[in-house]
Each structure stands twice: as C-alpha cells, then as structure tokens.
Amino acid sequence: MRVNPNMVPDILADLQQSQSTLNTTLQEVSTGKSVTEPSDNPSASAQMVQNGIETANVDQYTQNITDVMTTVQTAASALSSVASSLTQAVSLGTEGANGTNSSANLATLAQQVQSILASVVSDANTSVEGTYLFGGTVSTTLPYTADSTSPTGYTYNGNSDVNSVAVGDDLNVPVNVPGSQIFSDSSNNVLGALSSLVSALQSGNSSQISTATTAVSSAVNLVSQQQGFYSNAEGRLNAQETVLQQDTVTLTSQQNNLIGVDEATAATELSQAETDNSAALAAAAKVLPNSLLNYLTTPT
C-alpha cells in the first residue's frame, strides 16, 4: 500500500481544528458565555427567550413593589392619623355628653371636633405624586370637596373601583380602598358622624351628643378594618418581594446553566487548546521540511 506522500491537507486540517477550538475556548473565557449565537445551542437559545422576558418582568415587578409600597404606607399612615383623630373626637364627644359642660365649653369642644373633621378630610385627600389615594380609580380629582348641599358638608368625587398592580405573573395586588368604603359606606359615615357631633355639641343636647359620639366610635371600627387591608397589602407585597428575589436567583442560575460557562472548566479547556495548538504547530514545523533530499550528498 502506497502511503499518502502529501501531509499538507492533514496538517492544515489539524491546525485549523486546533485553531478553531482555541478561538472557541478563548471566546468562552473572555465572554463568560458558552452560547453567543443560536447555533451554539439552539435549545438553550430558545429557552433564553422566556428567561429574558421573565428576568425583565421580575426586575419590573420588584420596582413596582417599591413604588406601590410608598403608596400603601402613605395610605396606612393617613388612616392611622384618621383613626387617632376619631378616637380624639370620641373622647371629646364623651366629655361633651356628660351634662356638666357650660355652653362655652361645648362651643370649644365643637370647635375642636370641627378642626378634627378638617384634618380627617385632609387625610382623606392624601396624594402621592399627584395621585389621590382614596378616590377609587378617579385618582386625579380631589376625592372630597366641601359641598354645602351635602348633609355631611362634603361630596365624594371618586368611584368605588380598585386598582391592582402587577407584582408577579398573574399576581395583581389590589393597592387601594376607595374612599367610599372608608369615609362614607352605607351604614357608617365618618365625615357624617363627625359633622353630626359638631352640630350636637353646638346644640348642647346631651342625648344627641351621646348618639353622635356612638356613631363616631363605630366609624373608628370601620377605619381600623380598612387599616387592616393596608397592613395586609403591605404584608403581601413584602412576601412577594421575597418570592421575586428567589425568582431572580432561579432565573440567574437558569441563565448560567443555559448559556454560562464554568470558569474552571473553561480555563482548563483554554489551556488544553493552547497546548494542542502548540503541539500541532510544532509537529507541522518538524515534519513538513523532511525529505530524502536532506540526507543526500550532492553528486560529484
């Protein structure tokens, strides 16, 4: 059997092969990625589409939680201020109803309750960055405005709708309670109860004052129920934030599994490829110039 005398194609193929491996491993080490184009790993590239979308969403959901948390906490503190105002009004009412007050005292009490009413209305009109928190989904209009025709002296301009914010795939957390459920529901009416207490104190009728004070007490209950909603929402948001942090870890590790490289393996492969390439070059340099002519003496 005659041996192939031309080693050039073989040597070239070997050199190209080792050069190509060297390029690949070098790229892996320098980019930290084993997949830079779909053909490197079609299936991983396809899975990365979903991973990319989820990663972007999780980042945004986390951002949403931060944004919404401000709103929820502001609303909660507004409600707690309303609750303490109302408690104060109840004690003023109780004081007014004990029948030992002079009319001047009652007038002072009435004034105090009136200012409490004003502060509650101001709380009900709390806004964050121009968005009113207790207007339902009508968030750009002042929820409560003074209205002399209304029995409570105020009109509700909002609606009874609730906004939910996306904080997860298929997870939308309701983030507001419409003012109509806090300050003016069908059985209780916070502003109404306060207005009645003011009128009762002004009239000086003890039984009226007592009735109005009871109404304010039940309004305290209503407000504290809704405070529960906000602390609940805060709890859900915090829990979801933990879930999202976990999701980020999962997505990052999935991404590493799909397209990342193990640094140690990549570095080892790179040094292996370098050795292979040097060996192929050294072999070529040694073998190629060899021929019988090197050993023949020039004929005399």
Added chain:
Amino acid sequence: MGGLNTALSMGLQSLDATQAALDATSNNIANANTAGYTREVTQLSENAEGLTGGAIIGGGVTLNGIESVRDELLNLQIQQQTSQQSSADTESSSLQSVQTLFSSTGSDIASTLAAFSSSLAQLSANATNTSAQQGVLTAGQNLAQSFNATANGLTSAQSAADQQVTQTVGQINSLTQQIAQLNAQLSPSVVSQQNGGTIEDQRDQLVQQLSQLTNVSVTQSSDGEVITTGNGTPLVMGGQSYNLQTTTGSSGFQQVLDSNGNNITSTIQGGQLGGAIQVRDQVIPGFLSSLNTLATQFASSFNTAQEAGYDSTGAAGQAFFSVPSGSAGAAAGLSVALTSGSQIAVSSDGSSGSNGNIANLSAALTTTLPSGQTPANAYANIVYQVGSAVSTANAQSTALGQSILQLTNQQSSVSGVSIDEETTNLIRYQTAYEAAARIVSTVQALNTVTLDMGATQSY
C-alpha cells in the same frame, strides 16, 4: 547469433526508456504541487526474446508510454461528497447572517419583547404617569421595529441567495464549456497516453470544481465524458456543452432552466446552487412564515386587549399595532398605530386613574395565540429552528469535511507525487542511464577492436 549491433540497439532502447523515465520523474517533481496533477509512471515492457543458434537472447526494452495513475472511483466519491459539503457550507454561511438577527443583541425580538412586557408592568404601577405611558409606546415601537428588521434581514438573506443562484449558474456554464472543449481534445488523442493524462487531469480538476457548484453525475461514453446534473439534465455530452439559463419566476426569484427551457429549479440538489436554492426557497420562507404568523396573531391579540379598555382621555381603546392585511409581509410591515402614550387603554372603567385594563394588555403577552403558543414560545421556537438549521449545516459540513479529507488522502496515496519516491527514482534512472551509456561506449570500443583486427592502423 546476435552481433555487436544487437547489443548496441538494446543499449539505445535502454537509453530511450531511461530517458523517458527521467522525463516522467522530472515532470512529477515539477508538478508536485500542481492541483489536480496525478503522478506519471513510465510503462516499460521487455521485448520478445530471440532464439539464435540455440541460444536465447533478450530483445531489450520497449517504452510503451507514460501513464497517469488515478482512481476514478475515488474521484467520483470525492465529487459527490464535495457537492454535499458545498451545499451545507452555502446554507451555513447564508444562515450565519440570518442567525445574528436572532442572537441576543438588545435589538432582537426577544429583547424588545422583554422590554415591552416590563414596560407594561411598570405602567401597571404608574397608570397615569405620562412617562410610563410613553415608555410602553416606545417599547411597542421598538418591538415593531425589531420585527421589521428581522423580517428585512431574512428577506435580504433570501435576495443574496437569489443572486448566488444567478452567479453560480454562470460559473457552471463556464465550467461545462471548458470541460466540453477538453473532451473534444481528449477523444482523438486518447491513444496518446501521455497527452491524455494531462488533459484528463485538467478535466478532472474542472469536474471537481463543477461538483462544488452542483451535484453532478459523470459517466463515460464513446465520445468522452457525459456530465449531467443529479436529476439527469445534460450539462456536457462529449464535445458539446449545454448551458443552464435563469429567468425571473413568479416569486420574483431566479428560476433555473435547462437548455430546452424546462424549469428544473426544484430538482437541483447539492453544491452551492442546491444550497442557495434550499435556503432561498425552503429554509428562509419557513422562518418568514412563522415570523409573519407570530406578528399577525400577536398584533391582533394585543389589539383586542387594547380595544377592551379605555384610554387616559376616557375614549374607547384603539388598535395599538397596525399590521398589513394578509399574512405575507406582516412582520416587515408591523408598526405602532398609536401616536401618543395617552391613547394606551389603561383604564377598564373609563376613569383616568384606573389601571384595570393593563392586566389584560400584559395577559396578551402570555396567553396562547391561535397558533397554540404564547408569543414568547412562538418566537423561541423560531430561534430554535434557526439555530438548529445553522448547527445542522455546520455539523454536516464538518462531518463531510472529515470524510473528504480521508478520501483525498486515499486519492493522494494513489496519485500524489512523493518527492522521496521521485528522488529515489532519479538515482535509479541515473544509474540505469549511466549503465546504458556504458553499453554503447563498450560496444564502440569492441567495434574498434574488431575493426583493428589485421589493420595496420588503429581506428
């Protein structure tokens, strides 16, 4: 009884034969690196021996000619595999430019779809914020643009493949004409082995080049080689070549016609031509059609969600995306129909602060389209198909490259020039030539001795 002249004529024959062998050796050395050259060996045979007076005397040597050493079967296998590899290479390089469109570059559909999705999530927390609304609008425009860019990239890769078809047909015609000319030179001179060898080398080299362009079938007939395409369309018959032609087809792409004007485009396989046609007519249209379906269905699904709500002014939502009717060109023509962020239908109840419809908009990105897949999965599927097409073509090319390398090694072991072998032969023939020359000079000396017999003076 042979005289001195018999020895002299045998010496002469020997000089001739050795001279020819030296010629062959020097030609081999000269062409050691010539592409397609097959080594030549001198064909010698001994002459019939003569019987003279009971003694058998050898008749010397005859030079039968110089023959090129080649293995037609190996040539054939190399041609076939070359055309397959060339087809895979063409597909691979065409699709290489296509797959960058689907790589994660930040402006690819996967990235812009992710940005669009997160912009909607952001709007969910800031429904009345104009910059959040503008963010969704911009992200939607970016998404539409990446659909456009991807579709345009696919179309231009298709046009590039189309141009390659025209160019390749031109190259095929030029090669078949040259082969036919060589065939014509070869058939009368086929008796002269040495001459035929060189022309045959050239022709084999041209057929080898031809097989890179398209899959060919080579047979021998009485008037030279017959070359047809893989499906039997004649390209060369003896000294006659048949040109392929191209004409613009109904699709706007070049169709390949045989010399009689029959359309043979769909039957062409292998080689650059087959690869280019495969990419242009099968592979890219497949991707484009998936992308168009995705664009149409996604736009329609998102528009439905948009139309279910109310925009910031309280008006009923209008279509967000505008997509050309008919599914062809949907991805290339996808655009955002809205002109202002306030037109995004965030509200579910008509009040400006409501964000109730944003959940529906976001859901349009994750719900199943009529194709049975979510938009992300439908796109991921296209990415997979593109990546898989490139990696299959690459793997095929590598595997065939290995196989061709082995076949070439085999061919080289049969036909390749070995400098060591030629050097050895050179020494061998040098010695033989010196010996033959010695015969002549010896006979001359003997003749002188013979003539000197009885003469007074020496000759």
